[in-house]
Amino acid sequence: MNDASPDIAEILLVEDNPHDLALTQRALKKARLANNLHVCRDGEEALNFLFGEGSRPGQLRVVLLDLKLPKVDGLEVLRRLKSDVRTRAIPVVMLTSSREQRDVIESYNLGVNSYIVKPVNFEGFAAAVEHLGMYWLLVNQSPKQGT
Amino acid sequence: MASPIPYVRSLMIAGFGGSLAVAAGVAVWIGWVTGNTTLRQVRADWVSMVPMTATAFVLSGAALLAITVAMSQRREGEPVAAHFWRRTAMVLALFVVVIGVRRLLYYWQGWPSPIDMLGFDPGDRPGRMAPLTALGFSFAGVALGVTARRRFYQSAQWLAALVIFIGWIGLTRYAYGGDSTGVFFRMAMHTAVLFAVLGIGIFYARPDGGFIVIWNGDTAGGVLVRRLFPAALVVPVAVGWLRLEGQRAGWYGTETGLTIFAMSNVLIFAALAWHTGSQLHLEDIRRREAEQTVRVEKDFSHAVIDSLPGVFYLYDRNGKFLRWNKNFEQVTGYGAAEIAAMHPLDFFTGEDKALIASRIGEVFATGASEAEADFVSRDGTRTPYFFTGMTILLDGQTCLVGVGIDITARKRAEGKVQELNTQLEQRVADRTAQLEAANKELEAFSYSVSHDLRAPLRAVDGFSQALGEDYGGQLPEEGRHYLATIRSETQRMGQLIDDLLTFSRLSRTSLDRLPTDIDGLVRSLTKSMAAEFPGRALDIRIGELPPCEADMALLKQVWINLLSNALKYTRRRERTVIEIGSRAEAGVTVYYVKDNGAGFDMRYADKLFGVFQRLHRAEDYEGTGVGLAIVQRIIHRHGGRVWAESTVDQGATFYFTLKPDHPV
Numbered sequence: 001m002n003d004a005s006p007d008i009a010e011i012l013l014v015e016d017n018p019h020d021l022a023l024t025q026r027a028l029k030k031a032r033l034a035n036n037l038h039v040c041r042d043g044e045e046a047l048n049f050l051f052g053e054g055s056r057p058g059q060l061r062v063v064l065l066d067l068k069l070p071k072v073d074g075l076e077v078l079r080r081l082k083s084d085v086r087t088r089a090i091p092v093v094m095l096t097s098s099r100e101q102r103d104v105i106e107s108y109n110l111g112v113n114s115y116i117v118k119p120v121n122f123e124g125f126a127a128a129v130e131h132l133g134m135y136w137l138l139v140n141q142s143p144k145q146g147t
Numbered sequence: 148m149a150s151p152i153p154y155v156r157s158l159m160i161a162g163f164g165g166s167l168a169v170a171a172g173v174a175v176w177i178g179w180v181t182g183n184t185t186l187r188q189v190r191a192d193w194v195s196m197v198p199m200t201a202t203a204f205v206l207s208g209a210a211l212l213a214i215t216v217a218m219s220q221r222r223e224g225e226p227v228a229a230h231f232w233r234r235t236a237m238v239l240a241l242f243v244v245v246i247g248v249r250r251l252l253y254y255w256q257g258w259p260s261p262i263d264m265l266g267f268d269p270g271d272r273p274g275r276m277a278p279l280t281a282l283g284f285s286f287a288g289v290a291l292g293v294t295a296r297r298r299f300y301q302s303a304q305w306l307a308a309l310v311i312f313i314g315w316i317g318l319t320r321y322a323y324g325g326d327s328t329g330v331f332f333r334m335a336m337h338t339a340v341l342f343a344v345l346g347i348g349i350f351y352a353r354p355d356g357g358f359i360v361i362w363n364g365d366t367a368g369g370v371l372v373r374r375l376f377p378a379a380l381v382v383p384v385a386v387g388w389l390r391l392e393g394q395r396a397g398w399y400g401t402e403t404g405l406t407i408f409a410m411s412n413v414l415i416f417a418a419l420a421w422h423t424g425s426q427l428h429l430e431d432i433r434r435r436e437a438e439q440t441v442r443v444e445k446d447f448s449h450a451v452i453d454s455l456p457g458v459f460y461l462y463d464r465n466g467k468f469l470r471w472n473k474n475f476e477q478v479t480g481y482g483a484a485e486i487a488a489m490h491p492l493d494f495f496t497g498e499d500k501a502l503i504a505s506r507i508g509e510v511f512a513t514g515a516s517e518a519e520a521d522f523v524s525r526d527g528t529r530t531p532y533f534f535t536g537m538t539i540l541l542d543g544q545t546c547l548v549g550v551g552i553d554i555t556a557r558k559r560a561e562g563k564v565q566e567l568n569t570q571l572e573q574r575v576a577d578r579t580a581q582l583e584a585a586n587k588e589l590e591a592f593s594y595s596v597s598h599d600l601r602a603p604l605r606a607v608d609g610f611s612q613a614l615g616e617d618y619g620g621q622l623p624e625e626g627r628h629y630l631a632t633i634r635s636e637t638q639r640m641g642q643l644i645d646d647l648l649t650f651s652r653l654s655r656t657s658l659d660r661l662p663t664d665i666d667g668l669v670r671s672l673t674k675s676m677a678a679e680f681p682g683r684a685l686d687i688r689i690g691e692l693p694p695c696e697a698d699m700a701l702l703k704q705v706w707i708n709l710l711s712n713a714l715k716y717t718r719r720r721e722r723t724v725i726e727i728g729s730r731a732e733a734g735v736t737v738y739y740v741k742d743n744g745a746g747f748d749m750r751y752a753d754k755l756f757g758v759f760q761r762l763h764r765a766e767d768y769e770g771t772g773v774g775l776a777i778v779q780r781i782i783h784r785h786g787g788r789v790w791a792e793s794t795v796d797q798g799a800t801f802y803f804t805l806k807p808d809h810p811v
Contacts, residue, residue, distance in 0.1 A: 019603075019605070019606030019609065019610070020605065023605070023606070023609040023610075026609075067598075097598040097599075097601045097602055097605075098598050099648070118601070118605060119605075119641075120601055120605050120637065120640075120641030121608060122605070122608045122609035122611075122612040122634075123612065125605065125609065126612075
């Protein structure tokens, strides 16, 4: 638990919709969790960040992943994350508009840690973001991080 | 050919004649040995039978018995035994011939033949076999020797007739009393009788040919022979005797007597001929009528056979065609002479040949069968035919009779039906594929609706909130109210989208009917829903709720919608009363939810279950107008019905069933 302080925790947010991005950032900011946030705007960028040159995916405490993304979609990113030993342990939360049962089932089959449907209502949305940030960064015990 | 019973009976008669001859010969021998004149000569004033004659009768009788045995062995299929007995008969007959011919040679050429008495002293009587007796034995011996041979039996029967005739001469002489002029005809009484017996026996020894067949036959010839033969043998003798007695009594002279004799014969035979003739005439007419009937019957059956629409055939166990119709020749293209030389299997090829062969076997084994096969004509044309076959007994022979029908049209129709079926299946498959594609499209559409339509709403709501939080202080009171309206309407639209999606998904998801515990479901639902309204006085009464077969998830939605409606429309009551229960109607369980809420006007009951249809103002009771539409769709997908009864301000009752009223 030596290096598990919230200050050095990193959150990866993958979101293509600028409004949802702004609102999510606002909610995280309000919860004072936005300091170590990294944003990717599509699936390809996310994969580059995770597996590209000089990447340090081991630092990540949680990935907030939208389902429908340009280029490489969220399910594919999830699949790659969970099938690589380096990133397998990183918790992934689906943050999406889709209530479709097959998306939920497919995500859990691929090993998602949580599946959240974005509510239309902003208070509900903000509360959800705050809760899951808190949960994954503060409450949840992750495996010991590499150096 | 004579039928079996007359055959055996004839042989028995022949055998009896042979036995009688043997027995009589032995008896005469005993007479000679013991000196009994009755056995030797019957009456003291009649001549005696010499020992050599008795010996000849024993040999003749034995030969006749041997022939009888040979004939019955031949009939029973024992050719070796038959051959032996025939040989035996021939040897015995040869002795008889030798005896007869030796005596004739004595009379004719004066050759000495001193053995007639075989050592017995005849005393005062001449002790030689009479010439007529010797002639009789010569004929009888030859007849017995050859009668078993097929080639000679007719000659044998002529000789046998002469033997009978010789016996008859002897008997007639006894009837009339002989004088010295007829010494040639003199013979012992039993010799005469035995000649007659022997001759008749020879006839009966061949029941399969010659005279006996006519004698036993039911033909006109048979009638004639049976009627006239006995008459010809007896009548002249009897009339002659009467004439002789009358003349001896002195009633008339020789000429008158002869006239009476001749005329009596004429009269009797004329009458007999007339009577027999008229009888045969009637018989003949009957026969011709019967023949005519048969001919008509035959013409009729020929006409029927030839007018059959299909082919007709009749063949025996060996496959030899006995009868067929013109159609058969036309269809196969073969001529009558060719068909007569062909086998039924010649009209089939390949697998059909084996099929037809097995079906023919089936007909002969079980009595009937049928088959479908290609009938192959002379030029190789194959035509699908349906064949029938059944056994028929013709002249003691089991044959197969049947017809074949051209089933080309039927086959074509069957092919057509099959083709149409294939087309139909293809069409169904195409249509199903189209429907599946449309369904997929719809699914993709609602997927993007759920995802993309909600995103802007979320932005509107989120930025309105942000506006209110960050710049709310700069807005007048009215502006803040506008912002609140924007947000509540945005959320309402989100709700509408969600409801609409739920509603459209109902038609697409499959129905999983499983036994469902309704009572448990309703109790847990009411408990959790009531917990949301801690301040209200709720009286929820749950009656009997039998389990049923339903889709658990969908049915839960029905109860949620109905119960939340009941709670919503009763919230202005001081005390909310909700009754939940069921009743059986015509074997179907009807569930109901009854409340004491606002109710509705029954005039608008038909609008109740429509999408976005509302009977209350949004200010009074919020809602999207989709809930009851969802209920109705779920119930309909289960094959059930949903309806409501209400009076304004008196509460409402919602009923539903989960299966058809009249299960199919």
